[in-house]
Amino acid sequence: MKAVIFDLDGVICFTDKLHYKAWKTVADEQGIYFDEKINDRLRGVSRMASLDIILERAGRAYSLDEKKEIAEKKNSIYVSLLDTMNENDLDDGVKEVLDTLRERGTLLAIGSSSKNTKKILEKLGLKDYFDAVSDGTNITRSKPDPEVFLKAAQMLGVEPEDAIVVEDALSGIDAALAGGFKCVGIGEAATHPQVTYSIKDMTELPEVVGGVFVS
Numbered sequence: 001m002k003a004v005i006f007d008l009d010g011v012i013c014f015t016d017k018l019h020y021k022a023w024k025t026v027a028d029e030q031g032i033y034f035d036e037k038i039n040d041r042l043r044g045v046s047r048m049a050s051l052d053i054i055l056e057r058a059g060r061a062y063s064l065d066e067k068k069e070i071a072e073k074k075n076s077i078y079v080s081l082l083d084t085m086n087e088n089d090l091d092d093g094v095k096e097v098l099d100t101l102r103e104r105g106t107l108l109a110i111g112s113s114s115k116n117t118k119k120i121l122e123k124l125g126l127k128d129y130f131d132a133v134s135d136g137t138n139i140t141r142s143k144p145d146p147e148v149f150l151k152a153a154q155m156l157g158v159e160p161e162d163a164i165v166v167e168d169a170l171s172g173i174d175a176a177l178a179g180g181f182k183c184v185g186i187g188e189a190a191t192h193p194q195v196t197y198s199i200k201d202m203t204e205l206p207e208v209v210g211g212v213f214v215s
């Protein structure tokens with residue numbers, strides 16, 4: 001049995017845009033410059049590590065307590081944006097891809113750095129859709145460390161060489177390769193020099209996966 005491990009934010013759903021909106025609000029409040037290019041560096045990166053990247057542009061050092069406060073504020077803005085989401089926010093193409101893979105008997109997992117993963121899956125009507133969910137709540141090191149994907153493979157009972165990771169983050173491609181997985185890059189991750197396959201759109205995925213796992 002072969003498996004596909006999906007990143008969540010920016011692959012299954014467009015929550016990457018909501019992360020940006022929430023970080024932009026707190027960065028503006030602090031008077032720190034922040035734009036979509038800097039936001040791209042936050043893809044796949046944990047909440048606190050994301051804040052450290054944003055604070056590179058700050059004119060002063062922030063204490064740990066200040067950082068915790070800002071991260072909590074960002075998360076509460078982000079969570080209220082998530083609360084407006086529902087099943088209609090799941091792209092039809094993405095749903096079709098998941099269904100096609102499931103019908104073929106492919107195991108499906110999530111491998112996300114987000115601690116909000118379960119909430120998002122619930123909002124999108126995907127709560128019981130995946131055979132395993134490995135996320136920010138079960139890891140100690142975020143991407144580019146392979147931990148989140150290795151845990152997902154372990155939960156599925158498959159070896160890394162029998163699974164393929166789908167990612168929109170450069171750090172996610174690094175993580176997949178470090179774990180011994182093949183990987184598919186979408187968006188910025190499609191430009192990673194070592195990516196195994198690049199796709200423009202999720203609808204291209206079943207064909208790519210079919211090619212990889214033909215024995």
Ligand code: BG6
Binds near residue numbers: 008116117
């Ligand atoms: C990743 C996102 O999926 O999760 C990152 O790409 C985000 O941008 C990280 O920082 C952590 O998310 P959360 O929801 O735990 O703050």
Ligand code: MG
Binds near residue numbers: 007009044167169
């Ligand atoms: Mg992502």
